[in-house]
Every structure is written in C-alpha cells, then in structure tokens.
Amino acid sequence: MTEETARRALVPVAAERVRPRGRPLRSRAAPYALVAPFFLLFAAFGLFPLAATAWLSFFRVDLTAPEARQWAGAHNYARLLGDEFFWNALSNTVLIGLLATVPQLLLALGVAHLLAARLRGRLFFRVAALAPYATSVAAATLVFALFYGRDQGMVNWALGVVGLSPVDWQNGPWASKFAVASIVLWRWTGYNALIYLAAMGTVPPELYEAAALDGAGRWRRFWHVTLPGLRPALAFTGAVSAIGAVQLFGEPLLFSSGAGASGGADHQYQTLGLYLYEQGWVNLHLGRAAALAWAMLLLLVAGFGLVRLVRGGRGRGAR
Amino acid sequence: MSAADGRERAGWGTYLLLGAFTVVSVFPLLWTAVAASRTSGRLAQSPPPFRFGRNLGRNLSVAWTEGGMGEALANTALVAGSVALGTVVLSTLAGFAFARLRFRFRGALLLLVGATLLVPPQLGVVPLYLVIARLGWTDQLQAVVLPSLVSAFGVLYLRQHLVEALPPELLEAARMDGAGTARVLWHLVLPAARPAMAVLGTLSFVAAWNDFFWPVLALTQTGNPTVQVALTGLGRGYVPDTSVVMAGALLGTLPLLVVLAVFGRQIVGGVMRGAVKG
Known part of the structure; x- marks a missing residue:
C-alpha cells in the first residue's frame, strides 16, 4: 500500500502528539461508524443468507411450514x-x-x-x-x-x-x-x-x-x-x-x-x-x-x- | 489523432456494420411498440405486422389498469430510486473509510467484500425468503429494496475512486483545521466522490429497475408488484391478450429508454468508467 506509506510520512509526529483528543476523525469509532451501515446490511442480506443456505440444505423444509423442518443429512x-x-x-x-x-x-x-x-x-x-x-x-x-x-x-x-x-x-x-x-x-x-x-x-x-x-x-x-x-x-x-x-x-x-x-x-x-x-x-x-x-x-x-x-x-x- | 494509433477514420464498411448492429439492437423495441398497437388476433397471423395499428391507446390502458402496470411503474420508480440513493450513500461512506482511514480489520473486511463479488445473490434466496416471510414483508417493497442496497461493487468502486481522487494531504490539512468527520465528509469526500457516485447511482438504478429473480419471489402480481413482477404475470397469462402483454412490455421499458435518450452521454460514460475501474 504505497499511498498508505506516503500518508504516514506526511503526518508530522509532533503534530500527532499535540492534537487534542476526541476529534471525530481521529476518534477510533469514526471508521467503524462509516462502514457499519454497509456491513449491517451486508451481514443480514449477504452473509447470513449464504451461510443459512448451506445449513438449510441439510434439512427437509416445506415452504408452507418452514418451522417444522427435519434434519435430512446429505439426503438432498x-x-x-x-x-x-x-x-x-x-x-x-x-x-x-x-x-x-x-x-x-x-x-x-x-x-x-x-x-x-x-x-x-x-x-x-x-x-x-x-x-x-x-x-x-x-x-x-x-x-x-x-x-x-x-x-x-x-x-x-x-x-x-x-x-x-x-x-x-x-x-x-x-x-x-x-x-x-x-x-x-x-x-x-x-x-x-x-x-x-x-x-x-x-x-x-x-x-x-x-x-x-x-x-x-x-x-x-x-x-x-x-x-x-x-x-x-x-x-x-x-x-x-x-x-x-x-x-x-x-x-x-x-x-x-x-x-x-x-x-x-x-x-x-x-x-x-x-x-x-x-x-x-x-x-x-x-x-x-x-x-x-x-x-x-x-x-x-x-x-x-x-x-x-x-x-x-x-x-x-x-x- | 493520427492513423497510427489504431483509430482509423471509419470507412463505409464500418458504418454499414455498425448500422446493422444498431438496427438489431433497436428493432425488438420498435416492434414491441408495433405489436402493442395491434390486436392479439392480428399478432397470431403470419406474416407479422410491420406497421402501426390503431389499438395502442386501448392496449396501454388495459395494461395500465388490468395488467397492473400503473401501480407497478410507481412501485418500481420508488424501489429503483431508493436503491440507487441508498447504495450510493452506503458505498460512499464505506468506500471513504476503506480508502483513507486506518482501523483494525480493515484489510480483512475489504477482502470479505471483494470475495462476495463472485458469489451470485441467487444463492441466498431460500433463507432470505424465510426471513422476509417471518417478518411479514412478502408483498412489501422493503423486501426488495434492502437486499439490493448491499453492493460489494459499489464499495470497491468508491474506494478505488477516492484513493485516486482524494489526496491525503487535503484530509490532513482539514484535520489540522479541526474539521470533524461530518465536515470532512461534506466538504471533501462528497465533492471528490461525486463523479463515481453518479456512475454508481445510474448503474444501480438500471439494475434495480430490471432486477428479476428476487422480486418475482418476494412480490406477487396481485400484491405490490414491480414492473418485472407485473410483466411476469402478464407473460404467464394474467391478461390473456398478446397485444396487451406487448403494451405492458412497452410501458415497463419506456421510462428507462427515455432516461437513456436524455442521459445517454452520462450512462455511456458510466458503463465505460465503471468497467475500467471496477
């Protein structure tokens, strides 16, 4: 990651120390807050259905009564x-x-x-x-x-x-x-x-x-x-x-x-x-x-x- | 441009071939309009009609009301608009974080997003359907909007764009001035990301408008159909009149064709730029 190295080089070390804490961008939470909306939906509608597909493929599941599923092993x-x-x-x-x-x-x-x-x-x-x-x-x-x-x-x-x-x-x-x-x-x-x-x-x-x-x-x-x-x-x-x-x-x-x-x-x-x-x-x-x-x-x-x-x-x- | 760069001035052969390709590209759409202006009786005869008939108004109105195309168009505009807007917002936020911020698991999360690019969403429809059914969301538009907001391509595209378009020095300067995240997003990220946001928004809008598999599962013809669901109903005999079916196809396609005619330059640019960077 060259741009990463370049960016680090640009940040003066002294300024880093002097900067007051709690600035939102500096705060540790900001990056997570920015990616959270995407990853919440990603987990719910991307990753979970994929994993659950694997899980469900080992069951006998009827569309009209999905709660009453039965373990079927590798039968499917x-x-x-x-x-x-x-x-x-x-x-x-x-x-x-x-x-x-x-x-x-x-x-x-x-x-x-x-x-x-x-x-x-x-x-x-x-x-x-x-x-x-x-x-x-x-x-x-x-x-x-x-x-x-x-x-x-x-x-x-x-x-x-x-x-x-x-x-x-x-x-x-x-x-x-x-x-x-x-x-x-x-x-x-x-x-x-x-x-x-x-x-x-x-x-x-x-x-x-x-x-x-x-x-x-x-x-x-x-x-x-x-x-x-x-x-x-x-x-x-x-x-x-x-x-x-x-x-x-x-x-x-x-x-x-x-x-x-x-x-x-x-x-x-x-x-x-x-x-x-x-x-x-x-x-x-x-x-x-x-x-x-x-x-x-x-x-x-x-x-x-x-x-x-x-x-x-x-x-x-x-x- | 000199001839040496491979870009010769087009000869008549080039125009002839491109003309033929254009005719093939446009003809099915033109003929949809012709068929929509006829009667189903005429469409059952050979040779097929090549000129417009007088039934267009009647067929459009039947498709609009009985065929449910009116409601479907409104639903689809809502769905495609929400998907485009939501995808752009989520992708810009996450793309910026991945492009310019340091945080734990950044590499791992990015890898995860990249890995799902090659996994077709169709693979998850069975559990997705059960979740939607459990929530009571069948026949509700959020059932098709929410899953479509997750665009791995969008995040990677915005990240790539911002790596190139948002100089780190600019961010540093803003931080020195004490700018918070919100101000940085509004005054730096947004202007820098705008071209990529426009491309992503356009591509997402078209994709959402034409999305087929999941809407056909989650929505029904009589519930709250999108254009594709309503057309599926028409195609499967919901209104047993071929000319009305064609009128429905025309109604469902026309809005995007108008968008294409008006924003042709931007959409062509979007497809080309999205591909080079994506």
Whole structure:
C-alpha cells in the first residue's frame, strides 16, 4: 500500500502528539461508524443468507411450514445426484451459457473495434448499443417469444421468405436453447462492447505507433497490441457473463407462456435457476432448493478454478 | 489523432456494420411498440405486422389498469430510486473509510467484500425468503429494496475512486483545521466522490429497475408488484391478450429508454468508467 506509506510520512509526529483528543476523525469509532451501515446490511442480506443456505440444505423444509423442518443429512445432495432433471438442468445451463456467452463476447469485441474508429455520430451508436441493456429481461423475453413463435413468429416468416423450412423454436432441444441464448446475447453484447471500448482507450498510443513502424497491419495490431491490453476487461466480462449464465432464470421462465417453471414440455431449456425455483416455489421443497443453490456455487467455483488452471495459475482474477 | 494509433477514420464498411448492429439492437423495441398497437388476433397471423395499428391507446390502458402496470411503474420508480440513493450513500461512506482511514480489520473486511463479488445473490434466496416471510414483508417493497442496497461493487468502486481522487494531504490539512468527520465528509469526500457516485447511482438504478429473480419471489402480481413482477404475470397469462402483454412490455421499458435518450452521454460514460475501474 504505497499511498498508505506516503500518508504516514506526511503526518508530522509532533503534530500527532499535540492534537487534542476526541476529534471525530481521529476518534477510533469514526471508521467503524462509516462502514457499519454497509456491513449491517451486508451481514443480514449477504452473509447470513449464504451461510443459512448451506445449513438449510441439510434439512427437509416445506415452504408452507418452514418451522417444522427435519434434519435430512446429505439426503438432498444424494437426491440431486440421482435426479435426471438436475443433470438435465445442469447440462442446459452450461450449453445455454456457452451459446450465449462465447458469441456474445466475440461479437462485442468486433463491435468495440468498430466503435473505436473515428466516427460521425459516435454518441448515437454508443447509446443505441445500450438500448438492449436498458430493456429488462421480462420485456425482452416477451418480445423474443413472439419472434420465435412457430406459426406466426417473425423468425420463421423470415426463414420462409428465403426459402428455408420453419423451425420449432419452442420445442426443438437445440433450437429452444439457441433461442433462449439469443435473448441473453441481444441484451448484453452492446454493454460488453462498451466495456471493451473503454479498455481499448487505455492502451498507450505509442504501442500502436511502434507496431505500425514495425510494419504490422491492422489485424496484427489488433491481435498483438489491442488484445493483450484488453486482458483485464476480458477477464471481467468473462466472469460477469459466467455468473449471469449460471443464474439464468427470467429468460427460460418467460420464453413460453404455458411452460412456467418446467422450461419447456421436455424441460429442454430448464436451467438450474429455473429448477431451483420449481423445487422451492412450485414443489415447495426449500431444502432441495438450497442444495441446488450450493450446486450452482460449486459450478461457478469449479469454472473459475478451471480457468485459473488453464491460465497457469498466475492469471489475474476479474477483481 | 493520427492513423497510427489504431483509430482509423471509419470507412463505409464500418458504418454499414455498425448500422446493422444498431438496427438489431433497436428493432425488438420498435416492434414491441408495433405489436402493442395491434390486436392479439392480428399478432397470431403470419406474416407479422410491420406497421402501426390503431389499438395502442386501448392496449396501454388495459395494461395500465388490468395488467397492473400503473401501480407497478410507481412501485418500481420508488424501489429503483431508493436503491440507487441508498447504495450510493452506503458505498460512499464505506468506500471513504476503506480508502483513507486506518482501523483494525480493515484489510480483512475489504477482502470479505471483494470475495462476495463472485458469489451470485441467487444463492441466498431460500433463507432470505424465510426471513422476509417471518417478518411479514412478502408483498412489501422493503423486501426488495434492502437486499439490493448491499453492493460489494459499489464499495470497491468508491474506494478505488477516492484513493485516486482524494489526496491525503487535503484530509490532513482539514484535520489540522479541526474539521470533524461530518465536515470532512461534506466538504471533501462528497465533492471528490461525486463523479463515481453518479456512475454508481445510474448503474444501480438500471439494475434495480430490471432486477428479476428476487422480486418475482418476494412480490406477487396481485400484491405490490414491480414492473418485472407485473410483466411476469402478464407473460404467464394474467391478461390473456398478446397485444396487451406487448403494451405492458412497452410501458415497463419506456421510462428507462427515455432516461437513456436524455442521459445517454452520462450512462455511456458510466458503463465505460465503471468497467475500467471496477
């Protein structure tokens, strides 16, 4: 902490002794008073629910009578391991997450590269790129559900115009995952593009000049100068997207008005978030829902651990 | 800027691609308005409508009353406003303490806040729901406001900003003059933190407006819905009329789009600055 050392050096020792006691900033209580409001809420609504989730996952808890919970040991977890719907939801979550995140971040890189050029009306393009971000999950999903309608939807109509046969976006196992992922893609590409654009602005211009002097073309400058400068932003957006993907809930819930929490007739797009909701708030098994929540955390930790491992354990985290 | 810094003047290809991206970004919103101006019968036919119909007023009014969007908009404005204000205040106070004050457990507490950045809040919903139910807060707005005030990102962002923007010499000088904590906060911290507070406030407002999972659990369509809860009800057949559902989606989105159009420059700047520092 260099600023800390610098600050200490600035405080004359004599002045420290002479200063009268009881000045609020000097008082020992002031820092605690400043952090207390945050940490009180943090403890109540952040730490406690997390710890209690772990605790509840070892009980049989009925939503209608949570007081009458019964110790169940590892039963909820054992049940999950033998539950085909859990494995289905897990694989759906990973697949939809990949379908949504990988193209999204690549596309965002491309859009950021376009936005980095000298443009007329660049504010307009940037604001327009944020319009999907300002649109809520619910509003976006309701419109996309109409786009993907089998008989009257715009997507199938457009496919028909170019001579392709219609796709059953609601019921196809891959088509429905793709459709749900496309909602996430639409909402977050512009937002991520602006993050990359901001990171591109932090790359020192001298590097580009040096690369240009070395005869590097546009593409090589992007690959060797821009991309390394984007590494922290890539890690940040990757982590945020992964967290979002593991929690995916609203899109599959509202994608089809009749399906509700089942995620399609064959659960073809039921995610872990949706399955948690179904177990806890439709089937009223809160203990199982808590175990699912921990499975989701484990999935995230495993994912981040894997990334770390691949990057040789020396990569900087998102934060 | 010279061409050598990687910022070429945009050619027609760039405009073409960006134009296409902009169309894709905006089209679903435009079409929401088109669909909201039609009838559900027309929306069930192919090809889909591309021009505005005459039913917009009727659909908006049904969505507003029967669909509960009027009440939902008022609730959401209250929730998002409180969340933005509260998050900014809590984050500024704690961020300042972490940035410029020495106290025991500072490092440990900061580490704790940082560690929770990667933990999705969804993980805590089961006990959170039980607590809210025990307090009798289901269908009450504080049930969605209070948990949203806890922003690890906000604290870390404000801390980072103040480390850069609030010179320690300034604080020392104020202390020499005998300024108390309240005066230091008001006259030094607040002006220095203002840009970061604006960014955090904006991002928190949008996030709270669009928050989905927890409000859908804690609030109900018939109780005290936010926009997202009301739209979920509409989407699940609360008012079985597609054009009314689209009118609801339009009503729920329009306020944020207006905010985006008016404060576009600030929001773009906020997203970009928040990311670089966050």
